[in-house]
Amino acid sequence: MRWIRFSKGDHIAYGSINGDTVTEVAGAPWADATPTGKTYNMSDVKIEIPVIPPTFYCAGINYATHIREMAHKRGVEPVYPSKADIGYRANNALVADGEDVVIPAHAPPKMNYEGELVVVIGKKAKHLTEANAFDCVFGYTIGNDVSERTWQRGDRTFWRGKNTDTFKPMGPWIDTDVDLDAMETVIRVNGKEDLRFKTNDMIFGIAHYLAEVTKYITLYPGDVMWMGTDGTSPDLVHGDVVEVELTGLGVLTNRFVKATA
Secondary structure (H helix, E strand, C coil), X not given: CEEEEEEECCEEEEEEEECCEEEEEECCXXXXXXXXXXEEEHHHCEXXXXXXXXXXXXXXXXXXXXXXXXXXXXXXXCCCCCCXXXXXXXXHHEECCCCCEEECCCCCCCXXXXXXXXXXXXCCECCCCCCCHHHHEEEEEEEECCEEHHHHHHCCCCCCCCCCCCCEEEEEEEECCCCCCCCEEEEEEXXXXXXXXXXXXXXXXXXHHHHHHCCCCCECCCCEEECCCCCCCCCECCCCEEEEEECCCEEEEEEEEECCC
């Protein structure tokens, strides 16, 4: 089932997608959601960020090709992680499908996309094992971990390079039934395919990450875990449109716009 968080005027709610319509529910779909009896045409609502996470987790370097290509760009030997690398991102950076990524006027010209699978948590969880880790997963959505590489390399933390306003498009919906083994991540820039890889071809898989996190930290419903990316991006400029498709799940589309001040 596909769930969206949508707005109709000033009203924001969750709903299930049925063809070209959305059926509204009260509450979150992973909680005690109840139908309101209201149905809207998809064309009459605005798709919002699918979830405002209590905590926004991210996998670090988690695909081998991405590590090799980034190392090549820096002129160094690739170093592969020996354990799951877990970080955080900021909610202020989230924008929905169809909204613009704003390149700050003074940003260096090293804006890159990172198309990622996003895991949405549906149950409170602690001390998971890899065997039962998926018990806490509600569904999946799509993220674009936009990065400004000069800031990323120059700051001790990733506060600007990863977390500037609008740098984290996510959406368009949450899908509770996907085939991870068959899924491919396909990224297009201005309609032309730029990158394709097997989504589930991770160094450390979803179950490993969730089990590792919950050794120390409690996961809560609505938390998200972005799972990293493969390959490398061209430097994006004003007017570029990036589509991140996860086959069988959907397409996240955002335009990059350079601020004037």
